[in-house]
Amino acid sequence: MNYPTGDQSAAKQYEDMARDRDVYLSRARDAASLTIPMLMPPQGHSASTVYDQPYSSVAARGVNNLASKLLMTLLPPNAPFFRLTIDDFDLQELAGDDARGQAEEALARIERSAAQLIEAKAVRVPAHEAIKQLIVAGNVLTYLPKDGGMKVYRLDRYVCKRDTMGNLLKVIVKEEVSFEALPDMVRKTLMDQPDYNNVTPETEVDLYTCVRREGKKMMVHQEVKGITIPKSEGSYPIARSPWMALRFISVDGENYGRGFVEEYIGDIKSLESLTSAIVEGSAAAAKVLFMVRPNGTTRASVLANSPNGAIVTGDANDVSTLQLEKFNDFRVAQETIGQITERLSAAFLLNSSITRNAERVTAEEIRYMAQELETALGGIYSTLSQEFQLPLVNILLYLMQKEGKMPKFPDDAIKPQIVTGLEALGRGQDLSKLSSLLEYLQPLGAEAIQKYLNVGDYIDRLGASLGIDTQGLIKSEDQLSQEQQAAQEEQEAMMQQQQMADMAKGAAPAMAKGVMDYTGGEQPE
Secondary structure: OOOOOOOOOHHHHHHHHHHHHHHHHHHHHHHHOOOOOHHHHOOOHHHHHHHOOOOOHHHHHHHHHHHHHHHHOOOOOOOOOOOEEOOOOHHHHHOOOOOHHHHHHHHHHHHHHHOOOEEEEOOOHHHHHHHHHHHHHOEEEEEOOOOOOOEEEEEEEEEEEOOOOOEEEEEEEEEEEEEEHHOOOHHHHHOOOOOOOOOOOOOEEEEEEEEEEEEEEEEEEEEEOEEEEEOOOOEEEEOOOOEEEHHHHHHHHOOOOOOOOOOOOHHHHHHHHHHEEEEEEHHHHHOOOOEEEEOOOOHHHHHHOOOOOOOOOOOOOHHOOOOOHHHHHHHHHHHHHHHHHHHHHHHHHOOHHHOOOOOOOEEEHHHHHHHHHHOOOOOHHHHHHHHHHHHHHHHHHHHHHOEEEEOOOOOEEEEEOOOOOOOHHHHHHHHHHHHHHHHHHHHOHHHHHHHHHHHHHHHHHHHHOOOOOOEEEEHHHHHHHHHHHHHHHHHHHHHHHHHHHHHHHHHHHHHHHHHHHHHHHHOOO
């Protein structure tokens, strides 16, 4: 299908949809200018653009720290961030009543294969870049193709449209490609147009990738000057589309999200202004100027040209040093900077914010405060789990089915369940409560704990709160019964052996006496 160059062309749609994006793009550039400017460069930038660096690095350090924490939470390196579940009714229909163990084992193999696919596609590096874009700009577009790694698009490179429920309806990406990289048919068509009479292989043209929702599928095609690129048309199931338009903070009725930095832009601007004033004021205060009384006996030329330690003619009262005398003003600004820095450090989960300014700070106090700060990110985890983790799992499973590494299941039979982020926070709260329960039971004594506490169930809940599969690790009731029975049998056998030994020991004198009576009191040789 060739899309006409009129109002239906991707270029025209991009231009119209960009008007709605401009407000969000302007906010993103303001936020980037105060944190990490290269995350969202100004309009008209190039490779040689020199960015204005902010005076304060607290916000930039906070962005990098928060992005690293979110990356480790959303894509943990030592364990899969999801698990696959299957309903009992679907399992019975597919494999029968007694197939739960085999099904769990098969699903675990699929989970491990998906985790290996994440490592093979090197998703973590672009995912870290995408998370930083979300923190600063609030929006980012990712593309995970069948071949190759994930690609990240900044907000100034795409536009999107959503319905009232936040579902993605359309995405248009604008890229620049060299004229030589276009297919022959497209190049020939473009060279017939007046704008491309003097085209060279290095000439760059605008390539538009349009992804739109039609029914239960996402349709995709690419255009150059209204001409559809051959073999670029395709479709994906909605839940398995490789295009993910992510938002950090979603707002109902808006096509784009808001960034984390935008919520603290007031403190960041205040910190930048105060830091700038102190830096520039300190530079001015560091300048040393000597003033000489015009009508005095001391000559300025003599002071300027005399070496250190020289003896000159003059009067000390004729010479004075220019002083700024703004110490108290700088002190007020410095104290304000300290308060703002503390607030921003707490918001961006910097370690310095959880340490109380005191001589003795316990490890339990630091752990508790860190947990409180992590819990504050619950809403962020819930958004990213639904818009990033869950679609990523569906894409990975779809690619594994295409490559034949995973059997094809009926629709909605296999349900991915995210086990990091908000789920991990819930497990962390359970762990804290279980530990507190055991601490409160300690004064009762070991006998009372053993009498009233079901240790096996406590260990199972402890393992679940830590995210550890205790199957095969913790002894079952049958194993404990068998070991107890074996120990009891061994004890009975030892008792029987002891009884036999005691009987033999007691019978030895009687046997010896009988032998002596038989031999007349003499021991046989």
